[in-house]
Amino acid sequence: MKIVFMGTPDFAVATLEKLYDEGYEVAAVFTQPDKPKGRGYKLTPPPVKVLAQTHDTPVYQPQSLKKDADEYLAVLRDIAPDVIVVAAYGKILPKEVLELPRLGCVNVHGSLLPKYRGAAPIQQSVLDDEAVTGITTMLMGEGLDTGDILLQRSTEIGIDETAAELFDRLSVMGAELLVETLPLLDKGEITPIEQDESKATYAHMLSKDMCVLDFDNSARAVHKKICGLSDWPCAVTFLDGKRIKIYHSSLLDEKGSFGTPGEIIDEKELTVACKEGRFKITELQAEGGKRMKTADYLRGKPVAKGTVLGR
Numbered sequence: 001m002k003i004v005f006m007g008t009p010d011f012a013v014a015t016l017e018k019l020y021d022e023g024y025e026v027a028a029v030f031t032q033p034d035k036p037k038g039r040g041y042k043l044t045p046p047p048v049k050v051l052a053q054t055h056d057t058p059v060y061q062p063q064s065l066k067k068d069a070d071e072y073l074a075v076l077r078d079i080a081p082d083v084i085v086v087a088a089y090g091k092i093l094p095k096e097v098l099e100l101p102r103l104g105c106v107n108v109h110g111s112l113l114p115k116y117r118g119a120a121p122i123q124q125s126v127l128d129d130e131a132v133t134g135i136t137t138m139l140m141g142e143g144l145d146t147g148d149i150l151l152q153r154s155t156e157i158g159i160d161e162t163a164a165e166l167f168d169r170l171s172v173m174g175a176e177l178l179v180e181t182l183p184l185l186d187k188g189e190i191t192p193i194e195q196d197e198s199k200a201t202y203a204h205m206l207s208k209d210m211c212v213l214d215f216d217n218s219a220r221a222v223h224k225k226i227c228g229l230s231d232w233p234c235a236v237t238f239l240d241g242k243r244i245k246i247y248h249s250s251l252l253d254e255k256g257s258f259g260t261p262g263e264i265i266d267e268k269e270l271t272v273a274c275k276e277g278r279f280k281i282t283e284l285q286a287e288g289g290k291r292m293k294t295a296d297y298l299r300g301k302p303v304a305k306g307t308v309l310g311r
Contacts, residue, residue: 001186004081004101006030008046011171012087015108016051018175019085024182026057027079030072032090033061066094076100083182086140087174098140103185105140108174110167112136112152114200117145122170123163124203127228129220132156133166135174137181139192146200148192151181160223160250162230208233213246215262215310219277223251237262237309239286247291248283260308267305270294 002025005016019026029052037044045053052059060075062068073096076084083103086093088110098105111121113136125133134154141147153173157166184190211233213222226235226249234245252271259265259273270281285291286301 001025001082001182002027002080004028004030004076004079004084005048005052005087006084006089006091006093007048007087008032008090009088010047011110011167011174012089012108013047013051014171014175015085015087015178016048018179020055022179024179026052026055027081028058028060028075030060030062030065030089033063062091065091065097069094069096073097073100082186085178085182087178093140095142098142106150106178106181106185107138107140107145107147108178109136109138109145110170110174111203112154113138113145113149114195114197116201116203118203119205121203122166123206123228126157126161126163126166127224129224130157133170135170135177137174137177146195148194150185150190150192151177153177160227160248162227162248164231206233211236213237213310215272216275218254219272219274219279220251220254222272222274223249223279234285238311239303239307239309241311242287244287245285245291246281246283247285249279249281251277251279253277262309262311264303264305264307264309267303267307268298270298270303272309 003019005026007016008031029048031046031048034043034045036042049059062072065072076097081101083101084105086105087108093105111125112134116124132154134152136152137150139147139150155173211229213225213235215222226246229235230247234247236243236245254277256277258278261273261275263273265271265273271278281294283293284297
């Protein structure tokens with residue numbers, strides 16, 4: 001089976017790696033253009049490109065498959081793939097591309113569709129305090145994540161699990177589900193299932209506008225926001241007037257009154273009271289500092305009991 005792979009970030013790497021490991025012919029990889037990163041704004045290749053180059057796979061990086069349609073359609077027609085596999089590519093595929101492969105375009109999506117279509121399904125499932133999420137392989141249509149479902153696998157979300165940790169788990173699950181999907185699709189042994197539009201929800205892109213914590217909410221709600229925004233864009237609050245990022249926390253009590261919302265009630269573990277319940281901060285980054293475990297931070301900068309975060 002000849003495959004063209006389209007993907008960009010770390011989430012897609014496990015799927016591409018699995019295709020190589022299983023001996024599939026990956027004829028070409030399409031990924032987003034290199035982007036400037038870091039203080040020096042050095043052009044940095046996407047993770048998928050790095051992996052493809054180690055396997056000597058031709059890499060294409062169009063700014064747009066629509067604007068450059070003639071050029072890249074010619075490339076794809078010349079390759080004549082049996083299937084195009086897509087995992088977090090980040091670009092819209094035009095109808096001409098969707099209709100080109102013999103088996104269609106198969107997308108690996110990080111949710112149990114039709115729930116959480118869109119850009120941030122994994123983070124949104126954590127932010128919404130879902131108990132279960134999963135992976136869907138689907139035949140791509142012209143709409144956003146609207147195509148027919150092929151296979152699905154579910155998994156529970158841990159109470160303290162961050163979106164970044166869930167990303168890692170789902171990327172592996174997605175790779176495994178894809179290599180289960182492809183041979184069944186090739187043999188005609190999968191019956192695609194149309195999505196129920198009445199159950200569809202959308203996961204919008206995350207933004208830094210949603211990062212500031214409000215301790216007048218419950219401890220569980222604050223904790224899940226921390227989990228859902230880690231590692232990016234990251235939950236923030238203020239300590240002694242300076243911004244701190246919170247990457248990881250642990251829920252201690254969902255109910256009960258422990259102090260003023262935002263108050264540090266245990267300075268040794270950085271336990272924080274909310275309007276209802278309490279949680280402790282386990283990993284953070286002070287303004288101008290490095291990301292570190294709370295215990296390491298407190299050794300250098302003790303925080304007085306009774307300090308109120310957010311002021």
